[in-house]
Amino acid sequence: MISREYEFHAPKTLNEALSLLEKSGGNAKLIAGGMSLVPMMTLGLAHPDAVISLNKVPGLDGVKEDGGVLAIGAMTRHHVLKTNPLIAQHAPLLAEAAKYVGDVQVRHRGTLGGVLVHADPAADYLPVCLALGAQIKLQSAKGVRTVEARDFFKDIMTTSIEDGEILVEVRVPKLPAGSGSSYQRLHRVEGNYAIVNAAAVVEPGKKKGRVALGGVGPTPVMIDVSAHIASGVSDDALRRVSDAAFAAAENAYGDLNGDAKYKQAMARVYAQRVVRAAAAQAQ
Amino acid sequence: MKKTIQITVNGKSYSRDADTRQVLADFLRDELRLTGTHIGCGTGSCGACTVVLDGRTVKSCCILAADVDGQEITTIEGISTGAQQLHPIQEAFVEFQGLQCGYCTPGMVLSAMQLLKENPNPSEDEIRHGISGNLCRCTGYHFIVKSIQEAAKRLQASK
Numbered sequence: 478m479i480s481r482e483y484e485f486h487a488p489k490t491l492n493e494a495l496s497l498l499e500k501s502g503g504n505a506k507l508i509a510g511g512m513s514l515v516p517m518m519t520l521g522l523a524h525p526d527a528v529i530s531l532n533k534v535p536g537l538d539g540v541k542e543d544g545g546v547l548a549i550g551a552m553t554r555h556h557v558l559k560t561n562p563l564i565a566q567h568a569p570l571l572a573e574a575a576k577y578v579g580d581v582q583v584r585h586r587g588t589l590g591g592v593l594v595h596a597d598p599a600a601d602y603l604p605v606c607l608a609l610g611a612q613i614k615l616q617s618a619k620g621v622r623t624v625e626a627r628d629f630f631k632d633i634m635t636t637s638i639e640d641g642e643i644l645v646e647v648r649v650p651k652l653p654a655g656s657g658s659s660y661q662r663l664h665r666v667e668g669n670y671a672i673v674n675a676a677a678v679v680e681p682g683k684k685k686g687r688v689a690l691g692g693v694g695p696t697p698v699m700i701d702v703s704a705h706i707a708s709g710v711s712d713d714a715l716r717r718v719s720d721a722a723f724a725a726a727e728n729a730y731g732d733l734n735g736d737a738k739y740k741q742a743m744a745r746v747y748a749q750r751v752v753r754a755a756a757a758q759a760q
Numbered sequence: 761m762k763k764t765i766q767i768t769v770n771g772k773s774y775s776r777d778a779d780t781r782q783v784l785a786d787f788l789r790d791e792l793r794l795t796g797t798h799i800g801c802g803t804g805s806c807g808a809c810t811v812v813l814d815g816r817t818v819k820s821c822c823i824l825a826a827d828v829d830g831q832e833i834t835t836i837e838g839i840s841t842g843a844q845q846l847h848p849i850q851e852a853f854v855e856f857q858g859l860q861c862g863y864c865t866p867g868m869v870l871s872a873m874q875l876l877k878e879n880p881n882p883s884e885d886e887i888r889h890g891i892s893g894n895l896c897r898c899t900g901y902h903f904i905v906k907s908i909q910e911a912a913k914r915l916q917a918s919k
């Protein structure tokens with residue numbers, strides 16, 4: 478039992494959710510899968526005055542094609558991302574990342590939007606969304622705004638979402654045919670967050686590419702590796718990618734998994750691995 | 761704060777006032793007296809509280825009872841056909857020593873059931889992935905894996 482009292486609302490429409498959120502004036506929490514929020518409330522680390530559930534709001538989940546973009550509802554659960562055919566075809570990095578999130582039960586309940594707003598620095602979708610050039614659609618009673626994933630994450634567990642806003646959709650540009658992509662992560666125990674994770678996209682022709690890294694600082698970081706791979710993905714090119722990853726991981730911090738230096742070193746290793754794998758796939 | 765919720769648990773419908781601070785695991789244990797759902801960590805890590813929600817296993821310590829209004833739940837009490845009857849997965853756990861203290865067992869059995877529903881003939885590796893959300897502090901997992909392998913064989917044979 479959670480010790481502190483709060484109001485609970487289960488709105489049946491998005492508008493109702495938005496107006497409840499607006500009325501609550503700041504100390505309300507939205508609940509999606511609850512996989513991060515409920516443990517925090519149980520432990521007394523989060524103590525909202527009101528909890529507003531998105532679980533009964535229709536239209537917030539599922540994957541749709543919208544021209545060159547996949548429009549993924551914020552309430553889409555991990556197991557759907559892992560198995561959805563549109564994701565497999567147009568954004569395989571997301572499916573690859575979803576496989577690693579927690580365990581079977583966590584994947585049945587946790588959501589894409591929940592991960593992005595919770596913004597654990599080593600969460601699986603963070604570097605993936607950066608590398609894919611995803612946009613995050615936020616709605617409030619006042620209207621809609623869209624933020625680039627690379628501008629969304631501000632600090633450890635802090636994003637640019639504002640009071641009164643609901644993350645409603647993640648818009649992921651379809652990868653062009655002939656692209657290569659790879660997601661890999663360092664972890665010691667299955668079902669735990671990564672220590673360091675990395676996602677790469679190499680564009681068709683193998684001249685342009687980018688790598689995003691997570692777990693190596695308060696927010697995910699992205700590197701454009703085009704200049705390094707333009708004349709081929711050689712050992713030399715990968716060495717330059719590795720140096721760039723090391724520099725980008727300058728804000729890595731130590732925790733129980735390892736010290737800052739170790740994580741910076743792992744940034745090198747994983748950046749190289751994902752670029753090599755993505756380039757091998759690209760045409 | 762109280763909220764009236766209507767839920768179906770093991771085929772039976774209930775309408776109850778749930779304290780909105782109650783997680784589903786507490787509600788099942790304290791209100792419905794279905795104490796087969798265990799609470800180990802209470803924070804999503806151990807899987808002892810696993811139940812089936814609308815056909816999929818979830819950790820009931822991380823879900824608010826008030827948030828499952830109108831939904832359908834199966835707990836360990838609901839998987840066998842009668843009071844004196846065990847489900848074939850439970851039988852295999854008994855025969856192949858898939859448990860010692862039994863604390864993790866309800867969750868293990870439900871995770872095994874979910875796995876075998878999706879993948880009736882899993883490899884050892886797939887079994888280990890399938891139960892990776894369930895911690896066991898006693899068995900070392902080996903006999904749990906054996907029990908699930910045996911249950912898979914029996915369920916296949918009975919089809």
Ligand SMILES: Cc1cc2nc3c(=O)[nH]c(=O)nc-3n(C[C@H](O)[C@H](O)[C@H](O)COP(=O)(O)OP(=O)(O)OC[C@H]3O[C@@H](n4cnc5c(N)ncnc54)[C@H](O)[C@@H]3O)c2cc1C
Nearest residue numbers: 507509510511512513514579587588590591600601644804
């Ligand atoms: C045992 C375990 C292992 C895990 N392992 C991993 C892992 O390996 N990798 C990984 O990435 N994650 C992992 N997680 C976290 C998991 O992915 C959660 O699903 C996720 O962090 C939160 O998603 P949720 O839908 O459960 O959100 P909730 O817990 O409901 O909410 C989290 C936060 O996001 C806010 N929020 C949720 N949805 C919205 C929305 N649409 N708009 C605005 N705000 C919103 C909430 O207010 C809250 O602050 C793990 C969790 C557990 C319990």
Ligand code: FES
Nearest residue numbers: 800801802807821
């Ligand atoms: S009690 Fe729910 S996961 Fe441990």
Ligand code: FES
Nearest residue numbers: 860861896897898
């Ligand atoms: S049998 Fe004791 S925890 Fe698994």
